[in-house]
Structure formats: structure tokens, C-alpha cells
Amino acid sequence: PHISQVLNVHDFETIAREILPPKALAYYSSAADDEVSLRENHNAYHRIFFNPRILVDVSEVDISTSMLGQDTSAPFYISATALAKLGHEDGEISIARGAGKENITQMISTLASCSFDDIVAGNVINGEQKSQWYQLYVNSDRALTETQVKHAEAKGMKGLFITVDAPSLGRRERDMKMTFDADVGVELDEDNDTTQGASKALSSFIDPSFSWADLKHIQSLTTLPIVIKGVQCKEDVIKAAEYGVQGVVLSNHGGRQLDFSRAPVEVLAEVMPVLKEKKLDDKIEVYVDGGIRRGTDIIKALCLGAKGVGLGRVFLYANSAYGEQGVRRACQLLKDEVAMNMRLLGVTKIEDLNESYLDTRSIMNR
Numbered sequence: 001p002h003i004s005q006v007l008n009v010h011d012f013e014t015i016a017r018e019i020l021p022p023k024a025l026a027y028y029s030s031a032a033d034d035e036v037s038l039r040e041n042h043n044a045y046h047r048i049f050f051n052p053r054i055l056v057d058v059s060e061v062d063i064s065t066s067m068l069g070q071d072t073s074a075p076f077y078i079s080a081t082a083l084a085k086l087g088h089e090d091g092e093i094s095i096a097r098g099a100g101k102e103n104i105t106q107m108i109s110t111l112a113s114c115s116f117d118d119i120v121a122g123n124v125i126n127g128e129q130k131s132q133w134y135q136l137y138v139n140s141d142r143a144l145t146e147t148q149v150k151h152a153e154a155k156g157m158k159g160l161f162i163t164v165d166a167p168s169l170g171r172r173e174r175d176m177k178m179t180f181d182a183d184v185g186v187e188l189d190e191d192n193d194t195t196q197g198a199s200k201a202l203s204s205f206i207d208p209s210f211s212w213a214d215l216k217h218i219q220s221l222t223t224l225p226i227v228i229k230g231v232q233c234k235e236d237v238i239k240a241a242e243y244g245v246q247g248v249v250l251s252n253h254g255g256r257q258l259d260f261s262r263a264p265v266e267v268l269a270e271v272m273p274v275l276k277e278k279k280l281d282d283k284i285e286v287y288v289d290g291g292i293r294r295g296t297d298i299i300k301a302l303c304l305g306a307k308g309v310g311l312g313r314v315f316l317y318a319n320s321a322y323g324e325q326g327v328r329r330a331c332q333l334l335k336d337e338v339a340m341n342m343r344l345l346g347v348t349k350i351e352d353l354n355e356s357y358l359d360t361r362s363i364m365n366r
């Protein structure tokens with residue numbers, strides 16, 4: 001279909017399911033075990049309802065905000081996903097271009113299928129370097145990790161996101177039924193198992209021994225803001241704040257890791273009151289990802305206290321279907337939905353969103 005017929009981000013998934021090679025679809029869409037967390041990530045948003053206010057002047061609505069001290073055009077970002085080339089020949093580079101033109105931040109995966117430097121170059125629009133973050137999987141070769149962190153900082157990344165929910169990669173059985181073609185841009189060692197899908201082939205890149213003690217060392221390598229991605233309970237958010245990191249992403253990796261991990265938006269509702277009570281809510285920014293497909297989902301997370309939200313699969317599907325234009329269209333649809341629904345909610349600025357606009361009874365006290 002012509003891109004103008006794409007009316008919401010679900011449409012990108014429908015189109016991608018038609019056009020993607022089976023291996024790419026299996027890798028992108030699959031989640032761990034019985035995929036309960038995958039579905040729960042969406043379902044949790046469907047249990048939260050709004051308390052809109054009427055007769056507010058909403059002729060001007062501003063959805064711009066900031067993340068890690070940088071201005072951004074809207075309160076969402078493109079989360080790190082590996083292997084964008086499985087779906088589109090321009091891979092992460094067309095995502096970088098689309099994101100840059102929309103002033104939306106792109107998080108670049110350690111396991112991206114295009115070269116890091118090329119993805120950074122793709123985010124330079126009319127001579128201006130836009131905003132990107134580097135997502136780090138800590139490798140058992142710590143010298144490699146050091147090089148990656150220093151290079152990311154030297155190349156102008158605005159944040160370092162360390163993913164911690166994948167000490168080994170979850171079983172994504174639809175993906176495991178496929179063999180992995182090693183020609184998509186990620187360099188594999190000889191002993192990597194390519195007979196059981198992409199996740200398995202990539203799993204040796206991650207060091208399962210990485211722990212809190214090693215975090216200090218990474219903090220010593222860089223002046224970039226550090227965000228821990230994949231935090232799943234309030235105890236760990238507090239610990240992260242005590243370690244002096246600048247942020248956390250509440251995430252279960254889009255349901256691809258521990259099945260029956262909770263929906264991050266529900267964890268968010270539990271975390272924010274505790275952070276406030278401990279006066280840590282000004283010390284650490286809380287992000288959330290997983291299952292976000294609508295402007296209303298984004299608004300709900302913000303009302304609960306998130307600084308911003310990430311989307312993964314949506315941008316893989318949009319990029320696979322239409323490349324850079326698809327990425328731009330996905331950003332525009334989400335921006336329009338956020339603005340439109342803030343108007344209906346009676347709120348004109350992101351910072352004014354708060355819990356009084358929500359009915360959260362069905363996600364609390366469960």
C-alpha cells in the first residue's frame with residue numbers, strides 16, 4: 001500500500017508480515033517461551049483509563065521535552081534493535097536518517113548490522129549531528145567493551161544505555177526454527193551456533209558474569225550519562241540510583257527474555273511513589289519500553305512519571321516496509337496521536353501530565 005494509507009503503527013506490522021522474509025519476521029516478532037510477557041506488555045496499557053479535564057484552552061499543545069538533558073521533539077525514542085538489515089538493505093542507517101529528520105533520538109545497538117560509524121553519519125542532517133545513544137552489551141572481552149564505550153563518546157553519542165536483562169538470550173522458539181545467515185553484517189566467531197536462529201547466533205556476545213561491581217568500572221570509562229536498560233523492580237531502581245547512574249529503562253526486552261516478567265508500565269506505577277518517598281525522583285530519569293503502539297500508551301507512561309518511552313519493533317517494521325520514509329511516518333503518526341490525545345485530555349504541556357489524569361485502579365492492588 002501507499003504510505004499515506006498507513007494510519008497507525010499497527011499497519012506497519014501488518015505490511016511487514018506480508019513482505020518480510022520468514023527469518024526476519026521470526027527474529028523481529030518472536031518473544032520468549034509462551035510469549036506471555038509479550039502480550040502482557042500491550043494488555044497492561046489496556047487496563048489504564050483516563051480522567052480527562054474539560055474546558056481547558058488546548059488550541060496550542062507542545063509535545064517537545066528533554067531526555068538526559070537534550071531537547072527532543074516528542075517524548076519517545078527509537079530503542080536499540082539488532083539486525084535491521086534483515087528487513088531492509090539500508091538497515092540501521094535509514095532508521096538514523098528518519099530519526100534525525102524527525103528530531104527523535106535513536107539508540108544504536110551493539111549488535112547493529114551496519115557499521116557504527118555509518119549509522120552515526122546517517123544521523124547528520126544538513127551538517128548537523130542529531131541525537132543518538134549507544135546501547136552496550138558488555139562483552140567478556142572487557143578490552144573490547146572499553147573500546148566501544150570510548151568510541152561511542154568520541155563519536156558524539158549523548159548517552160550510554162547498558163542492557164542488563166540478557167545475561168543469556170531468551171528462548172525465542174519461532175526464531176530457533178530458522179538457520180542464521182552470517183552475511184547480515186555482524187561478525188561471528190567460528191564457534192557461534194548458526195543452526196538455531198539469530199538470537200542463538202548472537203548470544204555469545206554477552207558476558208553473563210557482568211554484575212553491579214563491574215558497573216563502577218564502566219562509569220569510570222566515560223563522562224556520558226549512563227542508563228541501565230532492563231530494570232524490572234523497584235529495589236533495583238533504587239540500587240541504580242545509589243550507584244549514581246543517570247537513568248533506568250524499565251523493560252523486559254519486549255518480552256524476549258524472562259517470560260512472565262511483568263509489564264514495565266505496571267512496574268513504573270510501583271516504582272515512582274517509592275522514588276518520591278526516598279527523594280530520588282530528581283536524581284534519576286525513568287524510561288519505559290515494551291508494547292507501546294499508541295499515543296495514548298505514551299501519555300499513560302508519562303502520567304505515571306516516565307521521562308520518555310522507547311519503541312522497538314514498530315521501527316523495525318516501519319523501516320522494513322518503507323525505509324527512511326517509514327521511520328518518519330511512524331514518528332509523525334505517534335507525534336500526532338500524542339498531541340491529539342493530550343488535547344482531548346485537557347493538557348497542553350508534557351510536564352503537566354500526572355497521575356491525576358489516570359484511573360489506575362485496575363493495575364494497582366492486583
Ligand code: FNR
Pocket residue numbers: 027028029041079080081082109110111135163229251252253254255256289290291292310311312313314316
Ligand atoms: C530488541 N531489543 C534489544 N535491546 C537491546 O538492548 N539491544 C538489542 O540489540 C536489542 N535487539 C532487539 C531486537 C529485536 C528484533 C527486538 C524486537 C528487540 C529490545 C528493544 O530495545 C526494546 O526493549 C523492545 O523492543 C521494546 O518492546 P517493543 O517496543 O518491541 O514492544
